[in-house]
Amino acid sequence: MSAESYLQGLAMFVQLPVPYHDEVLYSVIARYISHLELQPCPVTRALFGRMIKAQIRFPGGLGALAARTYFSWGRTANEIANDLTLFPYFARYLEPERADRCLELMKGDCCTVVHARIGASSRTVDSPRNLLFCEQCRDEDISLYGETYWRRAHLLPGALVCTKHEQVLLNSSVSPRDRAWLYFDATACAQESCTPVISKADIDTSMALAVSRRSQELLYGFPLDWPAANVIGSYRLAAARCGFARRLRVLSLPDIAAAFHAFYGESYLTLLGCQLSGNGHWLRKMLEPSRPVIWHPLRHVLLQLFFESYANGSVLALERTSESWRCPNPYFQHEQPFPITPYLLKTRKNGLRALSARCPCGMRFTFSRVCISDPRLPIIDSVRDFAPSWAAKLKDMRASGLGRRKIASQMRLPYASIVKLVSEIEPIVELEQRRALLRAEWLECLSKVPEANRRLARLANKGLYEKLATLDPDWLSMTGTTRTKLRGLSTEDWGIRDNQWAERLEKAADKLWQLGSVQRITRTKLILEADLKLWTLSKLKHLPRCRLVLANRVGKCSRNFPSRARII
Numbered sequence: 282m283s284a285e286s287y288l289q290g291l292a293m294f295v296q297l298p299v300p301y302h303d304e305v306l307y308s309v310i311a312r313y314i315s316h317l318e319l320q321p322c323p324v325t326r327a328l329f330g331r332m333i334k335a336q337i338r339f340p341g342g343l344g345a346l347a348a349r350t351y352f353s354w355g356r357t358a359n360e361i362a363n364d365l366t367l368f369p370y371f372a373r374y375l376e377p378e379r380a381d382r383c384l385e386l387m388k389g390d391c392c393t394v395v396h397a398r399i400g401a402s403s404r405t406v407d408s409p410r411n412l413l414f415c416e417q418c419r420d421e422d423i424s425l426y427g428e429t430y431w432r433r434a435h436l437l438p439g440a441l442v443c444t445k446h447e448q449v450l451l452n453s454s455v456s457p458r459d460r461a462w463l464y465f466d467a468t469a470c471a472q473e474s475c476t477p478v479i480s481k482a483d484i485d486t487s488m489a490l491a492v493s494r495r496s497q498e499l500l501y502g503f504p505l506d507w508p509a510a511n512v513i514g515s516y517r518l519a520a521a522r523c524g525f526a527r528r529l530r531v532l533s534l535p536d537i538a539a540a541f542h543a544f545y546g547e548s549y550l551t552l553l554g555c556q557l558s559g560n561g562h563w564l565r566k567m568l569e570p571s572r573p574v575i576w577h578p579l580r581h582v583l584l585q586l587f588f589e590s591y592a593n594g595s596v597l598a599l600e601r602t603s604e605s606w607r608c609p610n611p612y613f614q615h616e617q618p619f620p621i622t623p624y625l626l627k628t629r630k631n632g633l634r635a636l637s638a639r640c641p642c643g644m645r646f647t648f649s650r651v652c653i654s655d656p657r658l659p660i661i662d663s664v665r666d667f668a669p670s671w672a673a674k675l676k677d678m679r680a681s682g683l684g685r686r687k688i689a690s691q692m693r694l695p696y697a698s699i700v701k702l703v704s705e706i707e708p709i710v711e712l713e714q715r716r717a718l719l720r721a722e723w724l725e726c727l728s729k730v731p732e733a734n735r736r737l738a739r740l741a742n743k744g745l746y747e748k749l750a751t752l753d754p755d756w757l758s759m760t761g762t763t764r765t766k767l768r769g770l771s772t773e774d775w776g777i778r779d780n781q782w783a784e785r786l787e788k789a790a791d792k793l794w795q796l797g798s799v800q801r802i803t804r805t806k807l808i809l810e811a812d813l814k815l816w817t818l819s820k821l822k823h824l825p826r827c828r829l830v831l832a833n834r835v836g837k838c839s840r841n842f843p844s845r846a847r848i849i
């Protein structure tokens with residue numbers, strides 16, 4: 282009798298381990314497979330009654346899983362979805378009927394459509410490329426339990442920092458694209474050599490920490506000031522309270538976008554996949570919806586923290602009017618670190634207090650808030666006079682063909698201030714001159730991509746392509762090539778790979794064997810040691826020699842193999 286049919290016959294005896302705090306279902310199954318040293322396919326069949334892909338965020342077949350494990354594991358399908366998946370995070374701001382439909386899909390057999398229906402499709406917000414983990418959490422787990430696991434809180438989109446240790450998370454070697462039929466155990470994949478998901482210099486850790494905390498509050502269902510019913514209405518109300526309402530309570534969206542951009546910064550928003558590009562950016566659509574849209578929870582998180590910043594400490598700092606401040610002009614070398622002293626405090630109609638300030642560099646502006654990461658750096662509300670150094674920088678940017686909105690976003694300034702300055706310093710650029718500039722830029726862009734491919738060049742610089750498509754469509758269609766590269770490898774290519782990789786695997790297996798300190802040699806360990814990617818495992822049908830090496834070398838134990846805590 283094969284192991285598979287044996288396990289199917291014993292389905293009622295499948296006994297999954299007790300989940301650790303905040304563990305994801307995927308991790309529980311991965312630990313189970315690793316503890317009992319089983320093959321993933323028969324286990325999948327025994328757990329779900331059929332073959333089903335190893336999903337991390339929204340696993341399917343939960344109804345079958347609950348029915349088959351209830352006597353040993355004691356969890357209903359609803360409990361599994363709410364406690365062991367990312368479903369509650371995504372369902373927080375969904376209409377109840379839609380959330381129920383998604384839950385039914387996860388309980389049923391066909392769950393591939395859940396991603397799109399729940400608002401998690403990759404078109405909206407970038408998902409992490411790899412499963413993430415915290416180094417300190419891992420070390421604590423190993424000393425407590427002898428193993429570690431994948432936590433839900435570390436798999437939330439936009440959560441880049443561990444809220445317990447305030448540490449930047451690390452990339453493991455497992456990419457969600459490797460999922461297929463395999464389950465990767467955290468103990469084997471969360472290694473010393475993993476790299477941080479971002480370098481500390483790239484972001485403001487306090488901001489990332491705030492985003493991680495709020496994401497977890499959504500996941501765990503903590504009460505928030507933002508009700509699920511009509512949440513967009515409460516954002517609009519908050520925007521009006523923060524002073525973004527103009528006549529007849531119409532919101533000024535460009536000002537909100539500029540302030541939002543200044544608050545988070547371009548690099549952080551790009552990192553999260555939430556940048557505001559073009560006129561029809563997501564923030565505009567979210568605050569002025571023309572039709573009901575499902576918004577990714579990360580966007581709710583960013584918007585909530587932004588509006589809350591008006592009501593908390595960053596505004597209170599303005600009470601200290603006698604203090605001196607840092608100058609927000611980055612294009613001038615200031616001799617003193619805090620050259621600005623405000624000279625006028627005003628209370629606006631909406632009750633917000635604003636300060637007028639001037640700097641020896643020539644800047645004269647008003648501000649009502651300060652940067653969250655640096656409480657002595659003002660965020661500019663409007664500019665009265667530009668410093669000559671700032672105006673010179675703006676001239677350079679205009680000369681390189683950048684639009685005013687783009688400049689406003691890069692300089693983190695209100696659009697109206699940029700419009701005012703541009704009209705002061707610049708003669709109107711002739712259409713022909715502008716066209717020539719754009720053409721030159723496009724040709725340079727084409728020269729940088731393989732075979733001067735137009736599609737690749739467009740992907741590299743979407744804004745430029747769109748401008749030329751409006752100004753100069755005929756010329757644009759004659760440039761570059763349109764040939765696309767064929768995807769996939771030929772049989773010969775696979776053969777060459779197979780030989781090279783099999784040798785690497787042999788060498789890696791020898792090395793692991795000789796080291797003597799490793800535990801049982803697993804497929805994952807061997808692949809990683811040979812410096813190959815884990816997706817190799819899903820391509821083994823093209824790699825017969827590698828398959829053979831794995832079959833021969835995996836499962837061997839070295840002499841002093843320490844036994845691992847088995848918690849079942």
Ligand SMILES: [Zn+2]
Binds near residue numbers: 415443
């Ligand atoms: Zn941690």
Ligand SMILES: [Zn+2]
Binds near residue numbers: 613641642
């Ligand atoms: Zn200055």
